[in-house]
Amino acid sequence: MKVTVSIIKADIGGLPGHAWVHPKILEFAADRLREEQKRGLIIDYFVYNVGDDMSLLMTHTKGENNPDIHGLAWSIFKEATENIAKKVKLYGAGQDLLKDTFSGNIRGLGPQVAEMELEERPSEPLVVFAADKTEPGAFNLPFYRIFADPFNTAGLVIDPAMHQGFRFEILDVYEGKVYLLDAPENSYDILGLIGTPGRYIIRRIYRKADLIQASVTSVERLNLIAGRYVGKDDPVAMVRAQHGLPAVGEILEAFAYPHLVEGWMRGSHVGPLMPTKMISIDQEKKIALGPKMTRFDGPPKVISLGFQLHDGYLEGPVDLFDDPAFDYSRQLAAQITDYIRRMGPVMPHRLPPEEMEYTTLPQILSKLKPIPVDEYEKNRLQYIQFVTSQASGQATTGPSHD
Ligand code: F6R
Numbered sequence: 001m002k003v004t005v006s007i008i009k010a011d012i013g014g015l016p017g018h019a020w021v022h023p024k025i026l027e028f029a030a031d032r033l034r035e036e037q038k039r040g041l042i043i044d045y046f047v048y049n050v051g052d053d054m055s056l057l058m059t060h061t062k063g064e065n066n067p068d069i070h071g072l073a074w075s076i077f078k079e080a081t082e083n084i085a086k087k088v089k090l091y092g093a094g095q096d097l098l099k100d101t102f103s104g105n106i107r108g109l110g111p112q113v114a115e116m117e118l119e120e121r122p123s124e125p126l127v128v129f130a131a132d133k134t135e136p137g138a139f140n141l142p143f144y145r146i147f148a149d150p151f152n153t154a155g156l157v158i159d160p161a162m163h164q165g166f167r168f169e170i171l172d173v174y175e176g177k178v179y180l181l182d183a184p185e186n187s188y189d190i191l192g193l194i195g196t197p198g199r200y201i202i203r204r205i206y207r208k209a210d211l212i213q214a215s216v217t218s219v220e221r222l223n224l225i226a227g228r229y230v231g232k233d234d235p236v237a238m239v240r241a242q243h244g245l246p247a248v249g250e251i252l253e254a255f256a257y258p259h260l261v262e263g264w265m266r267g268s269h270v271g272p273l274m275p276t277k278m279i280s281i282d283q284e285k286k287i288a289l290g291p292k293m294t295r296f297d298g299p300p301k302v303i304s305l306g307f308q309l310h311d312g313y314l315e316g317p318v319d320l321f322d323d324p325a326f327d328y329s330r331q332l333a334a335q336i337t338d339y340i341r342r343m344g345p346v347m348p349h350r351l352p353p354e355e356m357e358y359t360t361l362p363q364i365l366s367k368l369k370p371i372p373v374d375e376y377e378k379n380r381l382q383y384i385q386f387v388t389s390q391a392s393g394q395a396t397t398g399p400s401h402d
């Protein structure tokens with residue numbers, strides 16, 4: 001049976017600030033999806049959050065980029081913004097809804113989208129990810145490890161079905177170009193690209209032997225849509241597991257190391273990606289409450305839910321980072337947080353100017369009057385005295401350089 005799994009996510013308001021999603025918003029979305037399930041538009045659904053981002057996971061048979069499915073997500077985000085986020089004045093109500101009108105496809109309107117149409121295998125384990133206070137390229141390193149690094153994924157060496165390797169589809173989000181590169185043959189080229197995660201993003205991965213699709217990641221960049229910086233593009237992704245694809249444990253293993261990603265406070269800092277447990281899962285309501293973003297609006301966090309698909313129905317989820325063996329990764333991420341925070345506004349904790357969400361650098365530069373270095377070296381004493389006399393409100397006749 002062919003099933004499409006669609007994850008569409010947006011930040012439509014935070015409680016408080018950019019820390020968390022209001023539980024009423026998750027309930028509103030779950031209620032709307034239940035109605036659509038009854039009407040038959042979708043087979044099944046699940047609603048969850050990480051920080052201030054709500055994900056709608058939907059299964060159906062309508063294929064990718066379907067106007068009804070995208071329209072449903074768009075109307076849920078819009079209605080929740082109007083009926084809840086704006087009413088109780090959540091912070092940044094409707095933040096990710098960058099355009100006013102929906103015209104058939106939610107891509108390019110602000111929300112993140114990860115969709116995969118698949119032929120359900122006899123057993124279909126599915127691992128979904130969502131991260132907050134970071135960007136889609138944050139998945140580059142762990143996804144490379146899952147599908148190309150035998151030190152992470154034993155199956156690459158010992159499972160004959162995986163031994164030929166995987167084909168990576170990498171998107172250059174600046175040029176709008178796609179690179180198709182195979183691992184292990186082209187692994188140095190792959191790493192050459194994905195080491196710049198703000199530009200080159202691993203979007204889809206296929207098993208080389210039969211081109212079965214194994215993963216998909218959202219790639220929307222909000223600043224490229226809006227033409228200006230409007231916040232980080234907190235990403236979502238999904239990976240199919242087992243039986244000739246990486247095992248669930250091989251997929252999760254790549255997140256045990258909390259690597260450094262861009263985002264965090266004001267979308268302008270580098271910090272560790274912490275694999276985090278959910279707060280609670282309500283199987284009845286089909287809602288999972290995810291972690292809050294409180295330490296310096298972070299640190300960046302990733303959550304993972306595991307499902308078994310059966311005829312499009314979602315059995316689960318299981319909170320996959322809820323394993324004491326990930327406690328050490330969380331501890332390490334907390335230690336890195338503590339360490340790197342002490343750098344304050346200094347790079348590389350603070351991002352380079354072109355990647356920052358906010359920058360006062362042009363204003364600072366426009367009010368300061370730097371002196372050409374040769375001129376300064378010739379009259380150094382005079383210049384120093386001039387600044388001192390200015391500060392003490394004395395004579396103002398000093399050297400002039402411009
Ligand atoms: C980062 C993020 C937050 C905000 C910060 C300031 O993606 O959402 O860290 O950037 O809380 O928010 P404003 O400028 O809305 O006060």
Ligand code: MG
Nearest residue numbers: 011014018052
């Ligand atoms: Mg927000």
Ligand code: MG
Nearest residue numbers: 052053132234
């Ligand atoms: Mg967010």
